[in-house]
Amino acid sequence: xxxxxxxxxxxxxxxxxxxxxxxxxxxxxxxxxxxxxxxxxxxxxxxxxxxxxxxxxxxxxxxxxxxxxxxxxxxxxxxxxxxxxxxxxxxxxxxxxxxxxxxxxxxxxxxxxxxxxxxxxxxxxxxxxxxxxxxxxxxxxxxxxxxxxxxxxxxxxxxxxxxxxxxxxxxxxxxxxxxxxxxxxxxxxxxxxxxxxxxxxxxxxxxxxxxxxxxxxxxxxxxxxxxxxxxxxxxxxxxxxxxxxxxxxxxxxxxxxxxxxxxxxxxxxxxxxxxxxxxxxxxxxxxxxxxxxxxxxxxxxxxxxxxxxxxxxxxxxxxxxxxxxxxxxxxxxxxx
Amino acid sequence: xxxxxxxxxxxxxxxxxxxxxxxxxxxxxxxxxxxxxxxxxxxxxxxxxxxxxxxxxxxxxxxxxxxxxxxxxxxxxxxxxxxxxxxxxxxxxxxxxxxxxxxxxxxxxxxxxxxxxxxxxxxxxxxxxxxxxxxxxxxxxxxxxxxxxxxxxxxxxxxxxxxxxxxxxxxxxxxxxxxxxxxxxxxxxxxxxxxxxxxxxxxxxxxxxxxxxxxxxxxxxxxxxxxxxxxxxxxxxxxxxxxxxxxxxxxxxxxxxxxxxxxxxxxxxxxxxxxxxxxxxxxxxxxxxxxxxxxxxxxxxxxxxxxxxxxxxxxxxxxxxxxxxxxxxxxxxxxxxxxxxxxxxxxxxxxxxxxxxxxxxxxxxxxxxxxxxxxxxxxxxxxxxxxxxxxxxxxxxxxxxxxxxxxxxxxxxxxxx
Amino acid sequence: xxxxxxxxxxxxxxxxxxxxxxxxxxxxxxxxxxxxxxxxxxxxxxxxxxxxxxxxxxxxxxxxxxxxxxxxxxxxxxxxxxxxxxxxxxxxxxxxxxxxxxxxxxxxxxxxxxxxxxxxxxxxxxxxxxxxxxxxxxxxxxxxxxxxxxxxxxxxxxxxxxxxxxxxxxxxxxxxxxxxxxxxxxxxxxxxxxxxxxxxxxxxxxxxxxx
Numbered sequence: 001x002x003x004x005x006x007x008x009x010x011x012x013x014x015x016x017x018x019x020x021x022x023x024x025x026x027x028x029x030x031x032x033x034x035x036x037x038x039x040x041x042x043x044x045x046x047x048x049x050x051x052x053x054x055x056x057x058x059x060x061x062x063x064x065x066x067x068x069x070x071x072x073x074x075x076x077x078x079x080x081x082x083x084x085x086x087x088x089x090x091x092x093x094x095x096x097x098x099x100x101x102x103x104x105x106x107x108x109x110x111x112x113x114x115x116x117x118x119x120x121x122x123x124x125x126x127x128x129x130x131x132x133x134x135x136x137x138x139x140x141x142x143x144x145x146x147x148x149x150x151x152x153x154x155x156x157x158x159x160x161x162x163x164x165x166x167x168x169x170x171x172x173x174x175x176x177x178x179x180x181x182x183x184x185x186x187x188x189x190x191x192x193x194x195x196x197x198x199x200x201x202x203x204x205x206x207x208x209x210x211x212x213x214x215x216x217x218x219x220x221x222x223x224x225x226x227x228x229x230x231x232x233x234x235x236x237x238x239x240x241x242x243x244x245x246x247x248x249x250x251x252x253x254x255x256x257x258x259x260x261x262x263x264x265x266x267x268x269x270x271x272x273x274x275x276x277x278x279x280x281x282x283x284x285x286x287x288x289x290x291x292x293x294x295x296x297x298x299x300x301x302x303x304x305x306x307x308x309x310x311x312x313x314x315x316x317x318x319x320x321x322x323x324x325x326x327x328x329x330x331x332x333x334x335x336x
Numbered sequence: 337x338x339x340x341x342x343x344x345x346x347x348x349x350x351x352x353x354x355x356x357x358x359x360x361x362x363x364x365x366x367x368x369x370x371x372x373x374x375x376x377x378x379x380x381x382x383x384x385x386x387x388x389x390x391x392x393x394x395x396x397x398x399x400x401x402x403x404x405x406x407x408x409x410x411x412x413x414x415x416x417x418x419x420x421x422x423x424x425x426x427x428x429x430x431x432x433x434x435x436x437x438x439x440x441x442x443x444x445x446x447x448x449x450x451x452x453x454x455x456x457x458x459x460x461x462x463x464x465x466x467x468x469x470x471x472x473x474x475x476x477x478x479x480x481x482x483x484x485x486x487x488x489x490x491x492x493x494x495x496x497x498x499x500x501x502x503x504x505x506x507x508x509x510x511x512x513x514x515x516x517x518x519x520x521x522x523x524x525x526x527x528x529x530x531x532x533x534x535x536x537x538x539x540x541x542x543x544x545x546x547x548x549x550x551x552x553x554x555x556x557x558x559x560x561x562x563x564x565x566x567x568x569x570x571x572x573x574x575x576x577x578x579x580x581x582x583x584x585x586x587x588x589x590x591x592x593x594x595x596x597x598x599x600x601x602x603x604x605x606x607x608x609x610x611x612x613x614x615x616x617x618x619x620x621x622x623x624x625x626x627x628x629x630x631x632x633x634x635x636x637x638x639x640x641x642x643x644x645x646x647x648x649x650x651x652x653x654x655x656x657x658x659x660x661x662x663x664x665x666x667x668x669x670x671x672x673x674x675x676x677x678x679x680x681x682x683x684x685x686x687x688x689x690x691x692x693x694x695x696x697x698x699x700x701x702x703x704x705x706x707x708x709x710x711x712x713x714x715x716x717x718x719x720x721x722x723x724x725x726x727x728x729x730x731x732x733x734x735x736x737x738x739x740x741x742x743x744x745x746x747x748x749x750x751x752x753x
Numbered sequence: 754x755x756x757x758x759x760x761x762x763x764x765x766x767x768x769x770x771x772x773x774x775x776x777x778x779x780x781x782x783x784x785x786x787x788x789x790x791x792x793x794x795x796x797x798x799x800x801x802x803x804x805x806x807x808x809x810x811x812x813x814x815x816x817x818x819x820x821x822x823x824x825x826x827x828x829x830x831x832x833x834x835x836x837x838x839x840x841x842x843x844x845x846x847x848x849x850x851x852x853x854x855x856x857x858x859x860x861x862x863x864x865x866x867x868x869x870x871x872x873x874x875x876x877x878x879x880x881x882x883x884x885x886x887x888x889x890x891x892x893x894x895x896x897x898x899x900x901x902x903x904x905x906x907x908x909x910x911x912x913x914x915x916x917x918x919x920x921x922x923x924x925x926x927x928x929x930x931x932x933x934x935x936x937x938x939x940x941x942x943x944x945x946x947x948x949x950x951x952x953x954x955x956x957x958x959x960x961x962x963x964x
Binding site for chain 2: 769772776780781783784787788790791792794795831840844847848851852856857860861864865866868869871872873874875876877880898901902905906908909910911912913914926929930932933934936937940943944
């Protein structure tokens with residue numbers, strides 16, 4: 001069979017597969033969960049095949065990069081069907097964030113800045129959800145804003161999700177009194193700078209156009225000195241670095257961070273020097289925080305996939321290094 | 337052109353004045369409009385909770401005369417969990433007028449900074465503790481006025497150190513201008529630039545130059561454009577093809593000017609075309625998708641990834657690696673460096689990017705800045721060394737002089753907000 | 754409509770993922786849609802947030818905004834080659850203002866505060882606690898102090914890396930590389946999270962195979 005024919009065959013298979021499952025969903029099909037036995041058999045097969053790849057590599061036949069991609073795809077998807085849950089241990093920087101929030105008395109005003117867009121949502125959205133949920137549970141007042149245009153929309157998605165929960169509905173949270181979404185403001189770090197003197201100058205109205213002064217929650221909030229705690233969800237620039245340098249260092253704001261794992265290591269410097277009170281780094285940080293909040297969100301759900309993929313990557317690092325050193329330090333992949 | 341001379345100093349002038357204002361003008365604040373504050377008359381004293389005591393008000397130091405600082409001892413009934421106090425209300429009277437509520441505070445509060453005040457007005461305060469069914473007011477404060485200070489002495493050490501470093505930058509720039517050769521250590525990876533371009537020429541393939549995804553206000557982008565000047569000069573000499581997709585319109589114009597100047601200098605202005613540099617999109621991953629596709633389709637022999645990168649760094653470097661290009665990368669974003677180191681042949685780590693830019697351009701301004709910053713680094717190393725030794729000694733044996741010097745050093749580097 | 758939106762999102766997601774197999778027409782289509790859409794989005798967003806939201810709405814309140822508007826107009830003069838050089842004036846303003854602001858912020862956050870945080874008694878958990886630190890705390894202190902110091906040595910450009918200075922610089926680059934390794938691990942996690950996000954969309958929102 002020619003390559004072209006194989007490609008067409010694969011596409012047809014994908015289309016058939018998706019149509020079958022889509023109609024199954026419409027017909028009210030339930031979620032699929034493997035039994036313990038199936039799950040363990042699959043895990044054993046994975047381990048065996050990785051062992052086989054290692055043996056083949058030692059014998060000198062290298063794998064292509066597509067094999068790595070397929071493995072990663074499989075180990076990310078499979079755990080979502082498995083009946084196991086991942087054991088999560090809480091790291092000090094997550095605990096310190098939780099404790100800082102716990103210390104705040106009811107009625108505290110918490111500023112949450114959503115500085116990310118949909119591409120980073122898988123990591124940061126669960127953090128946003130669990131953090132705001134915790135704030136509502138503790139009767140804090142939540143003020144939302146964004147330095148990225150799509151940030152406040154992500155916040156709305158989070159709020160909608162939180163309010164689906166009957167426990168939260170029972171709290172009768174009112175917009176304008178218990179929480180507001182001030183929306184996006186252009187100007188990057190200068191927005192934080194100006195907020196140091198006046199929130200209202202940067203957000204004359206909220207994202208729906210309601211004037212600042214007509215919302216009871218923010219009416220009396222002039223600047224950072226009226227805020228009890230700040231939380232920043234960041235995927236890059238403008239984000240955590242700017243919040244630390246301006247809001248914390250110039251205006252003395254107490255700040256916690258939720259970061260994509262990519263930029264989390266950079267934030268440890270600020271954690272170590274006490275400039276930030278706590279840090280949620282990547283999905284792991286999100287899952288740990290969910291555990292502390294006693295809430296099973298997406299981060300917890302995805303942790304098993306995360307761990308499986310890490311195992312496979314470690315396996316490929318070993319295989320790659322074996323190939324690299326046995327092959328006289330040349331590329332460890334066939335199709336380089 | 338006369339104007340050129342003036343605008344050369346404009347950035348320096350603006351940045352200096354802004355820095356000066358930030359340091360020295362506590363008054364650098366926007367005029368916030370008056371909030372609608374409720375006016376209520378003073379409360380009758382209730383007896384079932386104790387009032388806050390020792391309410392003290394004093395002028396907030398180093399500001400434009402618009403803030404007062406208040407501290408008090410919370411009510412004895414204000415205890416975590418079991419306490420009766422549900423919050424506080426703070427009242428103020430201006431110039432002997434009626435008292436009105438200026439803010440509500442949460443239990444446990446013991447201080448407040450009242451802002452947006454005016455000079456020449458007499459302010460009197462009192463604070464009320466609230467419980468579910470009672471209120472207890474403190475004694476009123478003495479009348480007080482705000483004071484305006486011109487200089488913020490909280491930042492005096494910061495100013496001093498900035499002054500030392502700035503002065504050494506200026507000194508070294510002037511030294512370089514006078515033609516004295518300034519030593520900069522060899523930077524690994526720089527020699528590779530010419531070889532990489534040579535190889536692209538031999539293979540008859542193009543060179544891809546990616547200047548990061550930040551705009552021209554990012555110093556890393558500026559460094560990348562400086563290095564582009566050198567790269568495009570060699571490219572023009574060798575008659576190699578250069579391709580530069582960018583994600584910012586300003587970067588596009590700056591890059592076009594730079595490459596054009598290089599082609600002119602090489603005496604081949606006709607070989608230059610505006611198409612060498614083109615704008616793609618501001619959207620991070622949209623830009624990545626386009627650049628990846630260019631890499632796969634054009635299969636450039638050499639790829640430069642210099643400037644400010646974010647999450648796209650690994651995707652770009654990995655794709656470049658997969659098409660077998662020689663890759664020379666450099667960024668000062670610590671989070672992105674690991675990927676460049678893993679996937680590229682040569683990486684300029686952090687400040688090496690700026691050093692390379694200074695080294696290649698030989699420009700007095702850049703060389704002088706680099707040397708000036710070295711003075712700053714030497715200072716930092718010295719302070720860390722001395723202070724750590726002193727700190728360790730003072731823990732072993734508490735000597736008064738050691739402690740005194742140590743406290744002074746810590747105080748110098750502590751920034752009060 | 755909802756069905757169409759779901760299928761379109763799935764079609765585009767799979768189109769981008771298909772690049773892992775090889776560059777193909779499906780990917781090219783998806784890529785072009787993404788680039789066109791994002792360029793358009795940014796243009797509209799910048800217009801409404803900056804020009805309309807910042808200038809047009811507030812222009813009567815603050816006359817200073819006209820200064821910014823004029824600088825913005827000057828920037829557009831680049832389109833006229835003969836007087837294009839005028840556009841360098843607003844550019845100078847941007848570069849100057851940004852560096853002025855950042856000079857102070859970087860100085861206080863990344864230099865002063867970090868030096869302050871590096872001043873540690875090596876064998877104590879904190880100041881005034883005497884010789885009480887456990888092995889972990891001592892190692893932690895040593896890593897922070899030597900790491901910062903040797904890192905600074907590595908980035909010192911006025912001296913050739915030779916002798917003791919060179920060895921310290923070497924230690925510096927080793928510590929930097931170890932930091933990078935940890936950072937790399939974090940990024941693997943980040944990338945996996947993004948991929949899980951997409952797989953979750955495909956398997957949950959689109960096909961309903963999981964919750």
